Amino acid sequence: MNEYIKQLEYPTEPIILLSKKLKIKKFLKENNKKKIKKNIAVLGGSTTHDIVEILDLFLLYNGIEANFYECEYNRYYEDIMFNNEALKDFKPDIIWIHTSFRNLKNLPQINDSKEIVECKAENEYKKYLSMWEKCRRDYQCTIIQNNFEQSFYRLMGNKDVSDFHGALNFISELNLKFYEYAQKTNNFYINDLNYIASYYGLQEWHDLSSWYLYKYCCKIDAIPYLSHNVSRIIKSIYGKNKKGFVLDLDNTLWGGIIGDDGVENIQIGSETANAQAYLEFQSYLKNLSYLGVILNINSKNEESNAIKGLNHPECLLKPSDFIVIKANWNPKSQNMIEIANELSLSPDSLVFADDNPAEREIVKTQINDACVPEISQAENYIKEIDRNGYFEITTLSNDDLSKNKMYKANAERFKLEQSFSNYDDYLRSLNMKAIIKPFEAIYMQRIAQLTNKSNQFNLTTKRYSQSEIEQISSDSNSICLYGKLEDKFGDNGVVSVVIGRQDNDKLHIELFLMSCRVLKRGMEYAMLDELVYQAKKRNINTLIGYYFKSGKNSMVKNLYKDFGFTLKEINNEDSVWELNIKDYVNKQEIIEVESIK
Amino acid sequence: MTKDELLKELNEIFKNVLDLDDLTLQDSTTADDVEGWDSLSHITLIATIERKFGIKFNMKEIVELHNVGELADVILSKLA
Numbered sequence: 179m180n181e182y183i184k185q186l187e188y189p190t191e192p193i194i195l196l197s198k199k200l201k202i203k204k205f206l207k208e209n210n211k212k213k214i215k216k217n218i219a220v221l222g223g224s225t226t227h228d229i230v231e232i233l234d235l236f237l238l239y240n241g242i243e244a245n246f247y248e249c250e251y252n253r254y255y256e257d258i259m260f261n262n263e264a265l266k267d268f269k270p271d272i273i274w275i276h277t278s279f280r281n282l283k284n285l286p287q288i289n290d291s292k293e294i295v296e297c298k299a300e301n302e303y304k305k306y307l308s309m310w311e312k313c314r315r316d317y318q319c320t321i322i323q324n325n326f327e328q329s330f331y332r333l334m335g336n337k338d339v340s341d342f343h344g345a346l347n348f349i350s351e352l353n354l355k356f357y358e359y360a361q362k363t364n365n366f367y368i369n370d371l372n373y374i375a376s377y378y379g380l381q382e383w384h385d386l387s388s389w390y391l392y393k394y395c396c397k398i399d400a401i402p403y404l405s406h407n408v409s410r411i412i413k414s415i416y417g418k419n420k421k422g423f424v425l426d427l428d429n430t431l432w433g434g435i436i437g438d439d440g441v442e443n444i445q446i447g448s449e450t451a452n453a454q455a456y457l458e459f460q461s462y463l464k465n466l467s468y469l470g471v472i473l474n475i476n477s478k479n480e481e482s483n484a485i486k487g488l489n490h491p492e493c494l495l496k497p498s499d500f501i502v503i504k505a506n507w508n509p510k511s512q513n514m515i516e517i518a519n520e521l522s523l524s525p526d527s528l529v530f531a532d533d534n535p536a537e538r539e540i541v542k543t544q545i546n547d548a549c550v551p552e553i554s555q556a557e558n559y560i561k562e563i564d565r566n567g568y569f570e571i572t573t574l575s576n577d578d579l580s581k582n583k584m585y586k587a588n589a590e591r592f593k594l595e596q597s598f599s600n601y602d603d604y605l606r607s608l609n610m611k612a613i614i615k616p617f618e619a620i621y622m623q624r625i626a627q628l629t630n631k632s633n634q635f636n637l638t639t640k641r642y643s644q645s646e647i648e649q650i651s652s653d654s655n656s657i658c659l660y661g662k663l664e665d666k667f668g669d670n671g672v673v674s675v676v677i678g679r680q681d682n683d684k685l686h687i688e689l690f691l692m693s694c695r696v697l698k699r700g701m702e703y704a705m706l707d708e709l710v711y712q713a714k715k716r717n718i719n720t721l722i723g724y725y726f727k728s729g730k731n732s733m734v735k736n737l738y739k740d741f742g743f744t745l746k747e748i749n750n751e752d753s754v755w756e757l758n759i760k761d762y763v764n765k766q767e768i769i770e771v772e773s774i775k
Numbered sequence: 776m777t778k779d780e781l782l783k784e785l786n787e788i789f790k791n792v793l794d795l796d797d798l799t800l801q802d803s804t805t806a807d808d809v810e811g812w813d814s815l816s817h818i819t820l821i822a823t824i825e826r827k828f829g830i831k832f833n834m835k836e837i838v839e840l841h842n843v844g845e846l847a848d849v850i851l852s853k854l855a
Binding site: 387 | 788791792793794814815818819822823826833834837838
């Protein structure tokens with residue numbers, strides 16, 4: 179099925195869409211994506227059947243479940259202008275007037291005077307104007323109006339475009355009138371049929387047998403492009419545009435690998451063909467960012483190299499053009515999710531552009547509905563992205579234009595918050611004080627309770643009764659430490675317990691647990707520091723740590739790794755770790771620790 | 776390609792386009808015999824067949840088709 183769904187993104191294979199449309203529709207309707215419901219009336223001056231069926235697919239793909247109303251063949255004018263109970267009952271949210279060159283019945287004749295031609299243009303325009311005004315009055319709905327595509331023949335040849343007698347000249351005059359109306363009217367949008375026909379190729383677009391046999395204004399194969407073009411407007415109206423990019427750097431924004439080739443050798447600028455292709459792609463992105471499309475970096479690179487590259491004098495995109503820059507060695511899917519979180523956006527609202535198919539695959543498989551265009555070569559990037567219409571603009575507000583600034587401010591706030599909750603400043607501000615000492619009689623009960631209650635931050639999940647705790651604490655072969663933590667908000671009491679059993683110069687860590695209420699305070703490091711200190715006093719040189727998987731303790735699966743231990747054994751998901759403590763350096767310096775020296 | 780082989784391929788195309796699980800086309804099958812084979816799906820059928828076999832029907836051929844057998848004959852004559 180994916181192979182068919184893929185057809186809804188560029189590049190589309192029209193015949194697959196047309197011949198599999200029923201299967202695709204079933205699939206899209208049955209998936210659990212939330213969809214908004216809209217009523218769309220398609221009033222055509224030519225056949226609309228397949229156009230509507232394919233439009234339906236593109237809309238479903240964008241989370242819009244449409245009800246359609248289609249007028250009888252070429253009854254668009256009558257349906258709007260004369261009393262129409264069916265359309266009234268339908269309550270359209272959108273009326274799309276699908277007219278084309280084929281509906282221009284009153285083209286200039288060669289013996290017409292300039293005044294007559296102007297009059298013909300004005301009359302044609304007035305016919306449309308009256309339909310639009312009637313639609314607005316009767317239905318208060320959004321209107322989408324096709325402009326006119328160019329004809330496939332030119333009676334006067336080249337003069338057809340410049341002389342007022344020419345059909346091409348007439349069409350462009352009429353289109354201009356449409357645009358003027360669009361500029362001053364809300365909820366009125368032009369479907370640029372003229373562009374789609376030109377892009378497809380007029381020679382192919384005007385397939386006369388499709389017209390004579392079926393009364394389609396275009397070749398059957400062109401229908402998906404036409405439907406897609408309208409779907410772009412509709413999904414944009416209903417807020418289904420993408421919000422921005424997550425971009426790779428090497429071979430995406432410039433040619434070459436900056437880490438290997440060095441900043442002086444990356445390809446960007448106007449010197450070589452390749453460099454120009456990357457420069458134009460950067461220019462495309464920069465211009466999109468002026469429209470409020472936000473840009474972010476997701477690159478496997480040292481951050482310093484990424485910044486160096488973006489500061490290359492030929493780069494149009496500078497570090498300040500990006501909201502979030504992730505240049506590290508983490509999986510790109512993870513970076514992508516973090517970027518989305520920092521922007522308070524859903525990951526599927528960001529377009530991931532990366533030249534590496536393997537990276538695209540990771541993002542596609544790890545992130546639901548990830549938007550990952552199949553980009554190929556630098557010279558094709560713009561086309562491969564632009565054709566998908568991720569950022570279709572229907573209205574351009576000052577808000578959109580300053581969107582980048584807003585996201586940037588939000589990202590700064592998020593960073594500040596993050597730096598405070600994650601970094602030492604925040605921890606320092608807590609004024610934490612710990613007591614880490616051998617078990618004491620008054621805490622035996624609490625220690626035993628902790629060994630029986632702690633599940634998540636508990637490496638071995640070994641349970642002890644109170645008497646076992648008392649017994650083991652008097653055993654000279656054991657190191658038993660409890661940890662108590664208080665901070666400026668209060669005393670947390672005993673929150674951590676470690677039990678080690680000495681075996682000559684080795685210490686087996688039989689229990690290492692911590693209460694979850696003090697997660698991420700650095701307390702575990704304080705416990706380790708003290709354990710090492712006590713072990714050294716006994717001439718122990720190796721710590722042996724055990725992780726036994728319990729079903730609840732996966733959060734500490736890698737604790738010993740984070741502690742700098744070496745993996746010695748792995749058995750299913752249980753593991754044994756070792757640390758030589760001869761040159762151990764204390765890991766924790768923020769908590770003020772009281773202990774027995 | 777023999778006419779029988781062609782009919783099998785056409786059968787697959789028809790099943791796909793018309794979304795029918797069960798369909799057996801014969802020479803004499805006409806649009807009236809097949810659920811969903813109307814003038815609209817006919818357009819998709821013709822376009823799919825053209826793409827699949829790399830051929831192009833002219834208007835006259837399309838207008839004059841009466842049943843599946845005739846369709847197959849036109850395709851075979853174009854492939855020959």
